Amino acid sequence: MSSKIKKLSGLKRKLEVKVDTDEYNSSYSAKLKKIRSTVKLDGFRKGSAPDNVLIQKYGPSIHYEILNELIQKTYPIELKAQNINPASAPKIDIKSEDPKKGISYNAEFEVFPEIKPKLGMFKKYEETTISFNDKDVDFAIDDILDRYGEWKEVKRNVKEHDQATIDFVGTIDGEEFEGSSSKNFPLVIGSNSMIPGFEEAIIGKKTGDEFSINVTFPEDYFKKDLAGKATKFETKLLKVEEKTKAKVDSALFSSLMMDEVKTPEEFRAEIVKRMEKEVEQQEKSLTKESIYKLILDVNKFDIPQATLDDQMKSMRNDALARMGQKLDDAPEDLYPEETFSEDAEKRIKLDLLFSAFLKKYKLEVSESEIQEYLKKESNKYKEPEQYIKWAKTQQNTLENFKMIILEDKLIEKLKSELKSSDKVIKFKDLSNLQK
Numbered sequence: 001m002s003s004k005i006k007k008l009s010g011l012k013r014k015l016e017v018k019v020d021t022d023e024y025n026s027s028y029s030a031k032l033k034k035i036r037s038t039v040k041l042d043g044f045r046k047g048s049a050p051d052n053v054l055i056q057k058y059g060p061s062i063h064y065e066i067l068n069e070l071i072q073k074t075y076p077i078e079l080k081a082q083n084i085n086p087a088s089a090p091k092i093d094i095k096s097e098d099p100k101k102g103i104s105y106n107a108e109f110e111v112f113p114e115i116k117p118k119l120g121m122f123k124k125y126e127e128t129t130i131s132f133n134d135k136d137v138d139f140a141i142d143d144i145l146d147r148y149g150e151w152k153e154v155k156r157n158v159k160e161h162d163q164a165t166i167d168f169v170g171t172i173d174g175e176e177f178e179g180s181s182s183k184n185f186p187l188v189i190g191s192n193s194m195i196p197g198f199e200e201a202i203i204g205k206k207t208g209d210e211f212s213i214n215v216t217f218p219e220d221y222f223k224k225d226l227a228g229k230a231t232k233f234e235t236k237l238l239k240v241e242e243k244t245k246a247k248v249d250s251a252l253f254s255s256l257m258m259d260e261v262k263t264p265e266e267f268r269a270e271i272v273k274r275m276e277k278e279v280e281q282q283e284k285s286l287t288k289e290s291i292y293k294l295i296l297d298v299n300k301f302d303i304p305q306a307t308l309d310d311q312m313k314s315m316r317n318d319a320l321a322r323m324g325q326k327l328d329d330a331p332e333d334l335y336p337e338e339t340f341s342e343d344a345e346k347r348i349k350l351d352l353l354f355s356a357f358l359k360k361y362k363l364e365v366s367e368s369e370i371q372e373y374l375k376k377e378s379n380k381y382k383e384p385e386q387y388i389k390w391a392k393t394q395q396n397t398l399e400n401f402k403m404i405i406l407e408d409k410l411i412e413k414l415k416s417e418l419k420s421s422d423k424v425i426k427f428k429d430l431s432n433l434q435k
Contacts, residue, residue: 003078011087011110011304016095017078019070019103027066028099035062067097075107087112088306110304115356119417120298127420128286130279132427139428141248141271148246148255157206158240160190164202165239168213172229178331180231184238195221195231202237210236224333275427282430288407290423291414295353296346303348311344312337358406361413365405373401 001023006014032051035058040046044053071092079086090107097103151163158164164187170180189199197215205211213233221227246252253261261267317327319335357363374391378384391397 001074001078003082005082005084008108010302011113013084013086013109013111015075015078015082015084015090015107015109017074017105017107019074021099021102024066024070024099024103027069028062031062031066032058063097063099067094067103070103071105071107085112086110087304110306112304112307112352113301115299115301115352117295117353117356117360118298119414120294121419123294123298124419124421125294125415126287126290126423127415128283128290129422129424130283130427130430131424132275132279136427137268137272137275140275141268142245144256144271145245145248145252146243148252149243150246151241152244153239153241155207156240157204158189158202158237159242160203161188161243163188163241163243164205164237165241166202166235166237168233168235170231170233172226172231177226180233198233202235205237207237207240210234222335222339223331224336225331279427286423286425287415288411291411291418292350294418295357295414296349299349299353301349301352303345303352307348308341308344309337311348312340315340315344354407354410357410357414361410363406363409363413365402365409369405370398370401373405374398377401 001017001019003015003017006016008014032054035054036049037047039049041049041053041057044050071094075090086109088110090109093106093108095104095106154162166185166187167183168181168185169176171177187194187199187202189202192199195215195217198213201211201213201215213235214230215233216230217223217226217228219228248264248267250262253259253267258267258270261270316335316337316339319340320327320330325334374388375384377391378387381387
């Protein structure tokens with residue numbers, strides 16, 4: 001058996017494999033012998049049928065079974081011999097299936113790029129610091145009181161921030177479409193959860209009103225068959241409610257799992273403590289994102305199309321799952337895979353760079369580091385020892401901890417190698433950065 005590798009365009013490769021005739025013949029004889037011992041043909045005792053009769057009846061099926069087995073056997077062997085790491089399943093082209101001349105086939109596939117990671121020594125990443133003050137704390141508390149408030153029905157016209165319960169039926173050119181209708185649908189006015197113009201049209205209406213809402217789907221709407229279409233929604237307003245903010249009391253503390261908090265002062269102190277923790281996490285996350293952006297800008301390379309296709313498909317599946325949709329049932333124009341192309345490419349490149357930098361710096365995680373991280377995680381739970389006992393039996397969880405530790409190590413290493421500039425943002429601007 002022998003092989004040679006040919007480089008095609010980009011990351012495409014062709015492996016040309018030749019299989020020894022002896023290997024084919026040996027396998028053929030073995031299969032023929034097995035058939036002779038197990039089948040009974042008319043006119044012959046079991047196990048006594050001559051080769052020429054067996055070959056006439058079973059020869060073609062034996063031949064193609066052997067071809068398939070030889071390819072499955074020799075392909076990974078020759079990949080290893082050529083030191084090739086394929087990124088996609090092979091496309092097999094049999095060049096010769098004549099055992100007298102020798103079996104040969106070609107396998108075309110994509111490979112992962114060879115990356116020699118570089119650092120942009122003349123570029124800087126942004127080391128982010130987030131500032132917050134008493135007004136930010138007041139805003140955070142007010143937001144909590146609003147989110148944990150109660151809706152109460154009112155007998156007045158709809159205003160901004162009210163919740164309107166409605167029935168509606170949508171039509172395009174007089175025809176209903178999938179997802180165009182709903183009954184007893186609660187809608188917070190100003191939430192921007194509906195297409196532009198829909199919520200605004202409800203303002204000023206009162207319970208019992210029936211009216212038409214004429215709007216147009218955005219050109220970039222995620223369902224392509226609706227994008228840019230003018231639509232009429234026949235609507236009935238069933239109920240109007242306004243939010244009554246929650247009180248700073250024991251019921252709120254319980255809802256927020258603040259078991260140790262008893263007074264408004266302690267509540268505020270706990271909010272500050274949580275904000276400080278969030279700030280720390282966001283500073284770390286934004287700094288990490290800046291470092292990743294830098295290394296992506298510096299390291300340019302192609303990625304396998306097959307890997308990109310798989311990633312786009314996976315991201316579409318996740319998006320559909322969040323909407324309660326199944327892949328097989330979802331229409332093709334609902335979140336087309338191409339929608340995720342840019343994010344999928346970024347994710348794949350970061351994964352490849354992550355592996356390349358780990359190898360470059362020879363970063364590893366010890367068992368003691370995993371156990372230390374596990375202990376830290378367990379402190380988030382009411383019964384830490386029980387959590388630790390459970391987590392130690394979950395290989396996926398432990399592997400995830402390992403990757404988190406490796407990422408932290410890599411970020412610290414990159415920070416020591418790269419130059420930085422300081423960036424200060426205000427806590428109130430965090431929500432805009434996270435959109």
